[in-house]
Amino acid sequence: MLNLGILISGRGSNMEAILKAIKRQKIPINPAIIISNNPDAMGLKIAQKMGIKTEVIASKNFDGTRWQYDQKIIKALEKHRVTPKNGLVCLAGFMRIISPEFISKYKNRIINIHPAILPSFPGLHAQKQALDYGVKFSGCTVHFVDSGVDTGPIILQEIVPVLDDDTEETLSRKILAKEHKAYVKAVRLVAEGKIKIAGRKTRNQGR
Structure with a gap:
């Protein structure tokens, strides 16, 4: 374990x-x-x-x-x-x-969660970046950490719709709810040894 x-x-x-x-x-x-x-x-x-x-x-x-x-x-x-x-x-x-x-x-032993669908909108204020760009969907990404900024191999992603009346605050709340589920799932997959890294890609061996 x-x-x-x-x-x-x-x-x-x-x-x-x-x-x-x-x-x-x-x-x-x-x-x-x-x-x-x-x-x-x-x-x-x-x-x-x-x-x-x-x-x-x-x-x-x-x-x-x-x-x-x-x-x-x-x-x-x-x-x-x-x-x-x-x-x-x-x-x-x-x-x-x-x-x-x-x-x-x-x-490959450090993981992070980012409030956007990478590789779009890395770095700070990802929710504001998404709103300013006018995307219709955003979400979160759990990824392994490498030496870049939010550039490591992606483990999984979750999606949320971006509504016309969304603000940075409302979008952040929606994404955070997804983050809690996504991070738990990603940690479980890694802990169970089901995630294998091949170059930039990861494969879920448990599927």
């Missing part, structure tokens, strides 16, 4: 969805540690109430390099047995760009 580490910066609603699914035995994975770069993140209290270990590795006023900071994250992950060999790292609203060295060490 894989050991799971989740990195958060805020409330961690996707983290909460994943942890609840694990508690219901919907995902065969061990929730080993929740790490936040923000000591005031609400997600820390949520995780603690659910009996999950937490650590804070504050990034504010950290004057080292990105890799030096990430080495602290890796040390905490390894302490809780979330290793490149038997671990999975989920980014759940983690508001830092992780270093190429971290990505290389945990190759």
Whole structure:
């Protein structure tokens, strides 16, 4: 069974969805540690109430390099047995760009969720980008993390319609509801060893 580490910066609603699914035995994975770069993140209290270990590795006023900071994250992950060999790292609203060295060490062991149908609208404010472009459908994408910005191999995607009266706020709410389901499903597939990567593509071996 894989050991799971989740990195958060805020409330961690996707983290909460994943942890609840694990508690219901919907995902065969061990929730080993929740790490936040923000000591005031609400997600820390949520995780603690659910009996999950937490650590804070504050990034504010950290004057080292990105890799030096990430080495602290890796040390905490390894302490809780979330290793490149038997671990999975989920980014759940983690508001830092992780270093190429971290990505290389945990190759194909870090996943993220993005509120758009990649490769469209990567980066920040994806919902606003979608509205400004005038798309009729948007959604979310769960993907492996590589050294680009939201460019890693796609695990799965979920779609929502974009209505004429949608605002950035209403679209974000619709997408977030899909995110909670998509992230849980993606973590389950990875934990069960059903996702295989072939170049830029992934294949679901469980189908």
